[in-house]
Amino acid sequence: MPKIVDHDQYRRTLLSQCFDLFADHGYASLTTRQIAKALGVSTGTLYYYFPSKEDLFMQxxxxxxEQDLLRATAKIEGLSTLRERILALGDFLEANEDYFIKQTLLMMDFYQQAGVGQSRVNEAVQRVSERSRDEIMAVLQLENPLVATHILCLIDGLIAERMVNPAMVSYRxxxxxxADLLTAYLERPKGEAR
Known part of the structure; x- marks a missing residue:
């Protein structure tokens, strides 16, 4: 009887093994052949699930x-105040700092290869950004997408600053x-200038 393969689960298994591979070697220096060898699969199998190295990376x-958002949401859900939710988000970032630094460096490496201009605009990365913004709006119970985008920019900047000067910047x-700034901003009278 032929072996029944759950292709979606197998694809996820391959993906789960790729993060450390990319983080250790960088996007630019890995070839599809090297990835397949490290995963213990043929290049044909890898191409079956991922038409290109870029497609593999985007997936x-x-x-x-998706996994990061699920983990962060689990830490934040159930907290009643905006302050508690923001502090929990900061604690989550701090607890997973090494991972997020690797992820940030990996994205920088990917974009260094893409170059400047329209070629660097990637639909998958845009979807990830929009999904992250929407989740921040949901878990922090915010109505304004600009505020959520501002928080994403702050998180990205905070991780980058921690890479170069960890003693100067504290997640907490x-x-x-x-939390202080957002509370003051969100509690101001409706007619007050934005």
């Missing part, structure tokens, strides 16, 4: 983002400051 980023302090 990896989408899968990682930045989360407390963000």
């Amino acid at each position: 990896l980023i989408e899968e990682l983002t 302090q930045q989360a407390e400051l963000l």
Whole structure:
């Protein structure tokens, strides 16, 4: 009897093994053949699931983002105040800092290869960004997508700053400051200038 393969699960299994591979070697320096060898599969199998290295990488980023959002949401859900939710988000980032630094460096490497201009605009990365913004709006109970985008930019900047100067920047302090700023912003009278 032929073996029944759950292709979606197998694809996810391959993806789960790729993050450390890309993080250790960089996007640019890995070939599809090297990836297949490290995963213990043929290049034909790899191409069956991922038509190109870029497609594999984009599926990896989408899968990682989905898992990251599920893990972060689990830490934040059930907390009643905006302050508690923001502090929990800061704690989540701090607890997973090494992972997020690797992810940030990997994205930088990918974009360095893409170059400047329209070629660097990638639909998968845009979907990930929009999904992250929407999840921030949901878990922090925000109505304004610009505020959620601002928080994403702050997170990206915070991770980058922690890479170069970890002693100067604290996740907890930045989360407390963000909570203070957002609370003041969201509680101001409706007619007050934005």
